[in-house]
Amino acid sequence: MNITFAYKTQAVDNTKTECLVVFLPKDTNKDAGYLDQLPKSFHRLLKKFLKLGGFSGKAGQIELAFTNSSHIPRILLAGLGEPAEVDAEKLRRVAGQIGKKIVDMKIANIAVLPPAYLQKNLASQTATLIAEGIGLGAYTFDQYKTKEKNDDSGQEPSSITVTLYDPKKVTEKKALDLGKVKAETANYARTLGNTPSNDMTPTVLAQHAEALAKKHNLICNVLEESDMEALGMHMLLGVSRGSREPAKLIIMEYKHKKAKDTLAIVGKGVTFDSGGISLKPSTSMEEMKFDMCGAAAVMATMDAIGVLRPKLNIITVIPTSENLPGGTAQRPGDIVTSYSGKKVEIINTDAEGRLILGDALAYVAKKFNPDAIIDLATLTGACVVALGKYASGAITNDDVLCEKVVEAGKSSGEPVWPLPNFPEYGEAIKGKYSDLKNVGGRDAGTITAGLFLKNFVGDIPWVHLDIAGTAWAVKEIGHIPNSGATGVGVRLLTDLIHNWKA
DSSP, X not given: OEEXXXXXXXXXXXXXXXXXXXXXXXXXGGOGGGGTTSOGGGHHHHHHHXXXXXXXXXXXXXXXXXXXXSXXXXXXXXXXXXXXXXXXXXXXXXXXXXXXXXXXXXXXXXXXXXXXXXXXHHHTTHHHHHHHHHHHHTOOOOTTOOOOTTOOSOOOOSEEEEEEEOXXXXXXXXXXXXXXXXXXXXXXXXXXXXXXXTTOOHHHHHHHHHXXXXXXXXXXXXXXXXXXXXXXXHHHHHHGGGOSSOOEEEEEEEOOXXXXXXXXXXXXXXXXXXXXXXXXXXXXXXXXXXXXXHHHXXXXXXXXXXXXXXXXXXXXXXXXXXXXXXXXXXXXXXXXXXXXXXXEEOSOTTOOHHHHHHHHHHXXXXXXXXXXXXXXXXXXXXXXXXXXXSOEEEEESOHHHHHHHHHHHHHHTOOEEEOOOOHHHHGGGBXXXXXXXXXXXXXXXXXXXXXXXHTTTTTSOXXXXXXXXXXXXXXXXXXXXXXXXXOTTHHHHHHHHHTOOO
């Protein structure tokens, strides 16, 4: 759904819109002052509605009230709960519910009044959070659905216009624009992740990168399998051996003349993961199209960077491949030589993400020597067991960088939970016949997978984010669909870059 956002400092009174959205706190009926932002003609109507118990204002409550006005025929009341308890994520989630609601209502034009009663430190973010939440909540993925000609459920608008009316100047236009960018790019990542693997191959992913580079005047270079062979990237190449689709290594660069630091971001791009010879069970294997959600987050973050133009040099690297069984597929017991020179024994071909990431991390460390590296990957089912669907796991070699990532997780509403990385865990991945092996057993699987990657970054500050639980099928969050890709990582990275201090 295409959404256009506009910002106006005039009052909403004489506006013509299909629906007016108002955010109200708990027990609004006890303090009529909360209604002062509304046109006076609606005061009596809403006071009566509130008195009858139609709306309590508890967090997440959404109620629709009809008016007698031809200019504003509907008012959508959104509850925020206790005013002192409203935080950024609560407002973002409620705005997400509004986004879902307006799509269901099939309306093309809405007006929004920002809450003028929030604490000062939150008020300045209001437009960002509202635009972000509505944009994320209104997301749909229906490109593969055919609408029947006799469908009488109502005509869906091709786009929605959302206008924020802010006569009290609670927030500002640039805050609205930031929220719009964060929502649009996270939704782009969702679409990349949701696209089925027959239409989202490594080649198609590379084409997306080339289109983004052209759109934002970025540098883009795509390494082919022959290039990777010459570089000795046999961990990456080994994963693609069972597929007819060639692997790619996608490199994008954004440079700013005033930048002091360079940040590298690496995303796992397995466009379909069958497990290879170590074949996965058939149940839910269709979800393995989501195994490239790390790559999707990196790609979409580059889209945001192209718009926001931060004073930071950014290098993004996406190793992308299919992991399929076949006559030429990599086997358990094979030993391959990585780009770094380390030799790795393949214990389980379904532990392929760390293989393609290892070569990509070593490449970016040696070629670009960035000040920091972050990688995102749907890496281990163990992370889902440990943390569930609501926090991404982190492994790091630098606590200062990790704290920056954790803070960006808090501000973006994409929580990160650091996991221990004691040296003893690393003993599990020491090879019997080689330097390393690609799995260390069931115990601490997320940690040992992260420590496998640590072998390929050297001394560069690095954070690995395991998004296996948070990348898709996250339920009960207002701005996230209950099924499909979430776009996790895009808003976290955007906040990290937006607030980066050299």
